[in-house]
Amino acid sequence: xxxxxxxxxxxxxxxxxxxxxxxxxxxxxxxxxxxxxxxxxxxxxxxxxxxxxxxxxxxxxxxxxxxxxxxxxxxxxxxxxxxxxxxxxxxxxxxxxxxxxxxxxxxxxxxxxxxxxxxxxxxxxxxxxxxxxxxxxxxxxxxxxxxxx
Numbered sequence: 001x002x003x004x005x006x007x008x009x010x011x012x013x014x015x016x017x018x019x020x021x022x023x024x025x026x027x028x029x030x031x032x033x034x035x036x037x038x039x040x041x042x043x044x045x046x047x048x049x050x051x052x053x054x055x056x057x058x059x060x061x062x063x064x065x066x067x068x069x070x071x072x073x074x075x076x077x078x079x080x081x082x083x084x085x086x087x088x089x090x091x092x093x094x095x096x097x098x099x100x101x102x103x104x105x106x107x108x109x110x111x112x113x114x115x116x117x118x119x120x121x122x123x124x125x126x127x128x129x130x131x132x133x134x135x136x137x138x139x140x141x142x143x144x145x146x147x148x149x
Contacts, residue, residue: 003072004028004143005035005102007095007112008045013136015053020136024111025061027143034065035105037076041097076100082128089124092116102131111139 006028013021028034036042050059065071076097078086083096095116102110108131117133125131134142 002032002107002109002143003035003105004032004107004139005098005105005110007098007110007114008042008049009112009114010136011046011049011058012053014058015049015055018136020140022057024136024140024143025058027140029061029064029068029070032143033070033072035101036071036073037097037101038073039076039097041076041094042101045094072105074101074104078103085124085128086121089118089121090116091121099125099129099131103129108132109134109139109142111136 006025010021010024014025046062050062078096078100082099082103086096086099087093092114095112095114098110098112102108102125108129110125110131110133112133113135122133125133
């Protein structure tokens with residue numbers, strides 16, 4: 001059972017009809033946990049997404065995630081030097097909580113293909129924070145392979 005940090009970008013992809021995104025969220029719901037922050041930034045972003053999209057599948061996914069007790073919580077606060085470095089690479093401030101919880105999570109997996117996750121940002125996250133940013137196809141492959149430790 002892995003701990004996944006899932007950028008809101010993935011939820012919007014489901015609403016656009018991206019089947020890999022839906023498949024990934026369902027695999028996570030069945031076999032894994034989703035990382036949230038104590039400060040509730042991520043939950044508020046998810047709620048805004050649910051309100052905007054009014055997508056029944058996303059709403060049901062979120063309800064079942066809560067019912068399954070498949071959420072884990074960490075602080076989203078990043079050390080200042082990392083926050084400054086990321087903002088210096090034009091990283092979106094609203095995505096910092098996702099990086100913060102991914103950094104503290106057991107598996108350090110973050111799923112997003114959002115435009116501010118440039119190669120430079122992804123390299124920095126991997127080298128400095130050991131956070132691995134995965135694309136949807138990569139994330140789906142890892143999430144479905146539940147035999148891994």
